[in-house]
Amino acid sequence: MQKRILVVDDDDMNLARTQIILENEYEVVLAESGVRALNILKNQKIDLVLLDIDMPLMNGIETFEHMKEFAADIPVIFLTASGEVEDVVGALLLGAVDYLKKPYPPQELLKRVAQEFEKK
């Protein structure tokens, strides 16, 4: 069974770019908002979440907090732009597993995702 990864980002370009990097090895589901991501998580089996921090309405940290109420066992890698390091530290304390700084090189993304699945 291919692992299914949910990519959450309000930036269409980043969603498209991340999908292209991942789609040879994984099933990829895209969400353009935290609300949409939570809906998907309630209705589909997801193995890993890549979660943008800076999003309007519901940011990545808030999305992550909601996620923990019903999907606490799904690993999350945060996607951050520079200048969000404090947010990331907070997220890691809440139990997120890792973070990647944008723009991430394709091989770095693939490596981190693979590492996450190896832990299981």
Ligand SMILES: [Mg+2]
């Ligand atoms: Mg964003």
